[in-house]
Amino acid sequence: MNPRQSPASPATRAEMAARFVGRDITSMRDFTTDELLFVLDLSEEFEGSDEPRLKGKILANLFFEPSTRTRLSFHSAMARLGGQVIGFADANVSSVSKGESLSDTIRMVENYCDAIVIRHKFEGAARLAAESTHLPVINAGDGANQHPTQTLLDLYTIRRIHGAFEGLRVAFLGDLRYSRTVHSLIESLARFNTELVCVSPPQLRLPGDILDDLFERGVRVREEFNPTILPQDVDILYTTRIQKERFPDPVDYEKVKNAYQLDRKALSIYPSRVTVMHPLPRVNEISPDLDDYEGAAYFQQAKNGVTVRKTLLSLVLGVV
């Protein structure tokens, strides 16, 4: 479905919006494909129009683990729409240091705000938070588990550039084993008629259960373990950082650490522009000489992050 060719009717729109009021956004798995496309459509509609829809609303930005990017992006989204933000950037200044349970912290904070964004190092923390309050809770990353707004901004970026998901060939490079960003995006892209190429060192290949699931669903997916050549015939290169701490033997890390570096020269094999994405922060996975390459989309991703977060906050707070 190309949403621009078949826009939702006004009735459907109100109905879809109603489904999001007060809702928790803890995992991409909670989204039907219709809902996912609705969020993207609405984000396109809202992009660049900043009415003070959220005036009088308060967001609690609870970052039990630091993350400037995501925290400031939510703060900006709220501020752009006239809302206010309370919270903390660091668990050390929070009452968790006094031994308070997460559930108690959430039940305290729910008295101070209208919606909660939570970042926490433990998997499942966002769902636990959601169960502790009647307010909408948005997961801004819980350990290696989920980070749904990252996936939505990735999807939004892809559709903004390529118009639709159908028929796209997307290569994922680097650490495909531990990257929650990759797992979640793959799961979402697999809902559409896309072709996936997984390029990684053998130690960091996509987990078996995710691969099995893709095969079962008939998704076109292939793996490549040769780091010296980039896959041919792809529309998008989505690259991630390989973290040293994933390797028990440092020698193994040294062998692969620079294997998936992208630069102008590496991309010269492609006859036409390829889209380059990265969740950021990057260290050396993408050379600065690509920053003005017309396919470079990684800073656009950051911009789109504010857009989709504005949409989600408006939806769960019921002001669409």
Added chain:
Amino acid sequence: MNPRQSPASPATRAEMAARFVGRDITSMRDFTTDELLFVLDLSEEFEGSDEPRLKGKILANLFFEPSTRTRLSFHSAMARLGGQVIGFADANVSSVSKGESLSDTIRMVENYCDAIVIRHKFEGAARLAAESTHLPVINAGDGANQHPTQTLLDLYTIRRIHGAFEGLRVAFLGDLRYSRTVHSLIESLARFNTELVCVSPPQLRLPGDILDDLFERGVRVREEFNPTILPQDVDILYTTRIQKERFPDPVDYEKVKNAYQLDRKALSIYPSRVTVMHPLPRVNEISPDLDDYEGAAYFQQAKNGVTVRKTLLSLVLGVV
């Protein structure tokens, strides 16, 4: 006096409000009983009505010692009324790390804001801050000394639930020696015709000077040192945490640490609902199985904290 039966006349109201303009709120001892009741009455009136009364006003939230609960509560109160908040959550990011005196910090900050909230580990810090500026200063806790907004929210919670203070029987459980929350609330409740039961290990009984003062004023108060039975015939159980570091001998701590844990079973001795209060955060003083007990008031206390702080900020900023 039941304030709902004898509401203040408009003239009196304006007169009372005028007393608070620009005023420092450093200790409950500064409040006359009339003033205390006025704040509670006004809080009831303001509860749930969030006009942007504080638009254009700036609060400096100066937390030299971390406290998520109190800091976010003040931030929320200000934001709910349309005001803005500047400040810090932690002395490490403040200029005190450069050796600046508290007085100088306050005289700097007074140029940036309209009111100051201060939390500091040293007793008397709030009063020193108040003496350093012509702006209103609200004490958000200075060491073991005072935390007047905690007392006001406790009083507000009690009156919301029980209608009036007169005739109430209130039991305090746990650490009655070091808890500023308990000392301040007892002093305030003693102004009304209440009956107080102090239940603690002998090492943590209420300080002698407070007891002497209560006896002199003819307040009905009794002590109990047997931790295994809860007091009969009470309306409210106000419990606090017993902190390990208060005991020179760890063996003594082990003996009493779980003595005052409240749960459903413990409360089954009461024929009718009893109100359970706690300043939070709790560790294991109150079992989660009490969270949906209809007398559980501890999360309501957090909610009421925002309400009384909205009232106080409005009063000292002169916009009532």
Added chain:
Amino acid sequence: MNPRQSPASPATRAEMAARFVGRDITSMRDFTTDELLFVLDLSEEFEGSDEPRLKGKILANLFFEPSTRTRLSFHSAMARLGGQVIGFADANVSSVSKGESLSDTIRMVENYCDAIVIRHKFEGAARLAAESTHLPVINAGDGANQHPTQTLLDLYTIRRIHGAFEGLRVAFLGDLRYSRTVHSLIESLARFNTELVCVSPPQLRLPGDILDDLFERGVRVREEFNPTILPQDVDILYTTRIQKERFPDPVDYEKVKNAYQLDRKALSIYPSRVTVMHPLPRVNEISPDLDDYEGAAYFQQAKNGVTVRKTLLSLVLGVV
């Protein structure tokens, strides 16, 4: 030129304001003398009038190094004009801890805001930030290099008190070698017909290149190394802290550490009021007994900091 005697014509005013739209404020050296005076004139005009000119605008306050004073001053300036502020107070909660380059951080943050204020321990950080984004960047201190808003507030304070710069005799006391505040203010004052007296221990005299530059430009400047007597016939004493870590030999530090302490007694040598300035925080350079001396201007400096920052933010955001 006394700007009050020859106010800019409306046409000139619009023209001058246009020069600042979207502009980076990284160094005082970027200001022409006309521009400098324009900022001071506009600050006088704006002082005390807080229209919500910056409503809907977002400032990113990026403090890679803590500074309560400057951070809260910018936050207050933005809030006074109806704008919002995002950011961090401390590099530890930022993605620099993940190894991200400053340039990448800025290119991320530019998607979240309309202007950026940066404080960083490395010289040149502000200029690098400015080169990384099309948004206006204001330097809030980069190492020992520049802190232009401090210089502007110092100049504003001097002109508010003395009416004009011409003919003023200004003495600088203390650490003239390492103080960026002193270097920058001297450079600016030298543009006008002022007379400068540099009083310091020999180890901390003004750097030779700055002195050479002043002599070349024909500025009247003299040095004094006797710490026991204050210079005669001056209008302003601008004093700074002498930091222990500047002295390889602690004995040398001990000799001079208290040499330039100002108090009532020290100032009694002046027949009439002298203006006492300090960038704050002070430790013991100025005795508290001077705080109510009518020439004490150091807390007024903090107040004027908000004023000039309001002006600069309005200018670079194009809402004058």
